[in-house]
Amino acid sequence: MTKSKDAEMLERLESAARTGGISKRDFLRYSVLAGLTASTATGLWSTKAKAQPKQGGTFRWGIHDGNTSDSHDPGTYLTRVMIFLAHTHRSYLTMIMGDGSLGPDLAESWEASADASEWTFKLTENATFHSGKKLTADDVIASLNHHRGEKTTSAAKALLTDVTDITKDGDYTVIVKLSGGNADFPWLMTDYHMAICPANDDGTIDWQSGDGTGPYKIDTGEFGVQFSLSRHDGWHGEGAYFDKVELITLNDPNARQTALVTGDVDAVSLIELKTMGLLQRNPNIKIHNIPSAGAITLPMFCDTAPFDNPDVRNALKLAMNRDDIIEKITFGAATKGNDFHHSPAQPYWPDDIPQREYDPDQAKSLLKKAGAEGLTVSLSTADSVYAGAVDMAVLYAEHAKAAGININVVREPNDGYYSDVWLKKPFCLVSWGARPTPDVMYTLAYKNDAAWNESHWKNPRFNELLLQAKAELDDTRRAEMYREMAMLARDDGGTIIPFFNNFVYANSTKVGTPEKLAASWENDGARAASRWWFES
Amino acid sequence: MGDILQLVLKRLGLGAITLLVVSILIFFAVELLPGDIAQAVLGQGATPETVAALREKLGLDQPAVIRYFHWLAGALTGDFGVSLVSGERVSAAISDRFVNTLFLATYAAVIAVPVSIVLGVIVALLRNTLFDRVANVLTLTSISSPEFFLGYILILYLAVKSNYFPAIASLSADMSFGDLLHRTFLPALTLVLVVTAHMMRMTRAAIINLLASPYIEMARLKGVPPWKVIVKHALPNAWAPIINVVALNLAYLITGVVLVEVVFVYPGVGQLLVDAVAKRDFPIVQACCLIFAATFILLNLAADVGAILTNPRLRHPK
Numbered sequence: 001m002t003k004s005k006d007a008e009m010l011e012r013l014e015s016a017a018r019t020g021g022i023s024k025r026d027f028l029r030y031s032v033l034a035g036l037t038a039s040t041a042t043g044l045w046s047t048k049a050k051a052q053p054k055q056g057g058t059f060r061w062g063i064h065d066g067n068t069s070d071s072h073d074p075g076t077y078l079t080r081v082m083i084f085l086a087h088t089h090r091s092y093l094t095m096i097m098g099d100g101s102l103g104p105d106l107a108e109s110w111e112a113s114a115d116a117s118e119w120t121f122k123l124t125e126n127a128t129f130h131s132g133k134k135l136t137a138d139d140v141i142a143s144l145n146h147h148r149g150e151k152t153t154s155a156a157k158a159l160l161t162d163v164t165d166i167t168k169d170g171d172y173t174v175i176v177k178l179s180g181g182n183a184d185f186p187w188l189m190t191d192y193h194m195a196i197c198p199a200n201d202d203g204t205i206d207w208q209s210g211d212g213t214g215p216y217k218i219d220t221g222e223f224g225v226q227f228s229l230s231r232h233d234g235w236h237g238e239g240a241y242f243d244k245v246e247l248i249t250l251n252d253p254n255a256r257q258t259a260l261v262t263g264d265v266d267a268v269s270l271i272e273l274k275t276m277g278l279l280q281r282n283p284n285i286k287i288h289n290i291p292s293a294g295a296i297t298l299p300m301f302c303d304t305a306p307f308d309n310p311d312v313r314n315a316l317k318l319a320m321n322r323d324d325i326i327e328k329i330t331f332g333a334a335t336k337g338n339d340f341h342h343s344p345a346q347p348y349w350p351d352d353i354p355q356r357e358y359d360p361d362q363a364k365s366l367l368k369k370a371g372a373e374g375l376t377v378s379l380s381t382a383d384s385v386y387a388g389a390v391d392m393a394v395l396y397a398e399h400a401k402a403a404g405i406n407i408n409v410v411r412e413p414n415d416g417y418y419s420d421v422w423l424k425k426p427f428c429l430v431s432w433g434a435r436p437t438p439d440v441m442y443t444l445a446y447k448n449d450a451a452w453n454e455s456h457w458k459n460p461r462f463n464e465l466l467l468q469a470k471a472e473l474d475d476t477r478r479a480e481m482y483r484e485m486a487m488l489a490r491d492d493g494g495t496i497i498p499f500f501n502n503f504v505y506a507n508s509t510k511v512g513t514p515e516k517l518a519a520s521w522e523n524d525g526a527r528a529a530s531r532w533w534f535e536s
Numbered sequence: 537m538g539d540i541l542q543l544v545l546k547r548l549g550l551g552a553i554t555l556l557v558v559s560i561l562i563f564f565a566v567e568l569l570p571g572d573i574a575q576a577v578l579g580q581g582a583t584p585e586t587v588a589a590l591r592e593k594l595g596l597d598q599p600a601v602i603r604y605f606h607w608l609a610g611a612l613t614g615d616f617g618v619s620l621v622s623g624e625r626v627s628a629a630i631s632d633r634f635v636n637t638l639f640l641a642t643y644a645a646v647i648a649v650p651v652s653i654v655l656g657v658i659v660a661l662l663r664n665t666l667f668d669r670v671a672n673v674l675t676l677t678s679i680s681s682p683e684f685f686l687g688y689i690l691i692l693y694l695a696v697k698s699n700y701f702p703a704i705a706s707l708s709a710d711m712s713f714g715d716l717l718h719r720t721f722l723p724a725l726t727l728v729l730v731v732t733a734h735m736m737r738m739t740r741a742a743i744i745n746l747l748a749s750p751y752i753e754m755a756r757l758k759g760v761p762p763w764k765v766i767v768k769h770a771l772p773n774a775w776a777p778i779i780n781v782v783a784l785n786l787a788y789l790i791t792g793v794v795l796v797e798v799v800f801v802y803p804g805v806g807q808l809l810v811d812a813v814a815k816r817d818f819p820i821v822q823a824c825c826l827i828f829a830a831t832f833i834l835l836n837l838a839a840d841v842g843a844i845l846t847n848p849r850l851r852h853p854k
Contacts, residue, residue: 067811067815068807068808068811069621069622071621150585152586152589153586154586155586208623220709222632223622224803224807224808225706225803226706226708226803228708248706248801249801250704251798251801252799252801254688254691255703255704255798255799255801258695258696258703258704259704261703262695262696262699262702262703264702264703264704265704
């Protein structure tokens, strides 16, 4: 290697490290390979590569999924633009950090009673609304009550049905009483509906004004078009490096990607997987591919023949070549599923469960054992479930042929798929959005009496563990329970999970991002505006 | 002139009745759509209780006919109600968008109308020459391509590869007029390409048709130069069909540009209408459709009046 090449390589390493494209370990290894000593490389990492984020600039953020009929009412937040805006101009009690842990936002600390049925949140005393009013416990109580009660029109009502009472103890302490233990309650406070708004005197909230305690305040805005925000000097958190932020609704995938390429925006929230490879060649664009907790599932009715036999269910699980599906349908932008609905992006994920691989021979022998050789089943699907859902079902049918299973792919109409097919047909394809914790996910779709128990799976041990884990405050014991539940779902459950889909988004290399990006939403858990910065 | 005034008044009266019929059709078409606003707003989190609570809040628990007459009573006094989703006044929600749509339509028309009429006269003059053929092939190609495709081609060459113009036409309040023209040039150019062929070919056909008439032959025989034959003798008689096709295209520029708005992320009325239909936001849908219907009625009226004014035979009927 010549000297100039060394220098060039170091420069590239530095720039990769700055933008978060390379970890410290990799940086040190490549630096040593490039001819530096270990101690010089360590020094370089801390001085040059991870320089302090710079202040300033206008961050133009192109976001998919926005609508003219959006509103500031946290109870009816639905589109990505509103969710991202909420994380930019409002605050929550808690937030999901870059490493996936739960961190403080408006609540400095929180603790539970011994049975996890009463939670006490200590609020920060530094938070102010954009109007200048100080945040107090009354605002938090009114904001949570917005989703409770008979009259509420909030889509998040179901999340707070366990709450029996919310009281305050002084201006900066909020106490929430639950009807049963829930160790995950602080996690629920990160749900995008739980944004804190200023309270009115009558105990309702003023969501109409768009006021909040977030890092940026709204200067001008039009729903479904664009919002311009500037930094809120009284923000209680750390970060918010940009002077101004513009959230631009870019629903058309082509317009979004073109705007990023031409420099009309600095970051976008979604990249089309089909064109990801082409975009990757552009040296000015950095693509992030982040495993999420959203999943594709194939539930089978466990009380309907032939799926009432666990051997048949397992044969169908073994007859799927997940690697092939991930490569051909998601272009690599997915994390392999293992037939339990608990993603690596959620807390308590058990990392030591053996991966189920494609094994048509074992599937065949299981079918023989069940006396169901030459099995024929129908799989319902529609393209509105997931881009490429029908192709995926056809591909799976091909994989299953090797195990002697004949899968008829039934293409259902896109309209009304979730009212006419899901929960009605015994074997279909479903797309699930991310939920913050395994408890929320399992309670929603795997609990024996859940309305959305899509596989009709009723395993007594699983349900017993689910209730125990919900109120268990000891993390180690809780993780063990979730591990056992994962094993039960994987080996006895009625749901095939081919993959967890990744968030794939991109930004200009002018934008600096932290090494670890939160996986709760696209663009660093929807908090790019307060966590990212401009390099120069 | 009294005849024209009478015509205008009669047509305006008929137009008002048309609008009423349109409003009835729109209202019941929205009612026919599966699902309602409460479900659309609440999405997957809709439970029977929250849906019922929202319906009651919005007054959707009343029968459709009663809601229609409520709306009609308001509309007759100039109050078009509030958006069911955002609670914003319909007039406020639409006015900005409509100004944007009018601006883009005007921008495109200011370029397209003179260009296509001049081109139409020139190709009529040079008919069956190479220039005529090339102009016809190019304009017919552009009118035959879907407008989003034209938009993408323009973005590829004029925004991505050469960076002359921005790829998205997002507007901000503090823009200078020059900036505004620059930002919205690509969507305007797309619309120009879409409407030019129609107007140009109609001009060409109308003029060529007249060139076979005896009075044109007379003009030629007395030695008038070809361009003068067309501009002075043929064109005045060709105005009626040209004005008609121009009016038709102007109406299209206002009502039919949803795809261009989507491709260039331009905040016009078309996008608003699509969003409102998806959310079953009836007052907004109704107002948008009435604006579109009124646009057609007024432009058709203008075309007829224009045709009469440019034709002395119609101006002074026996």
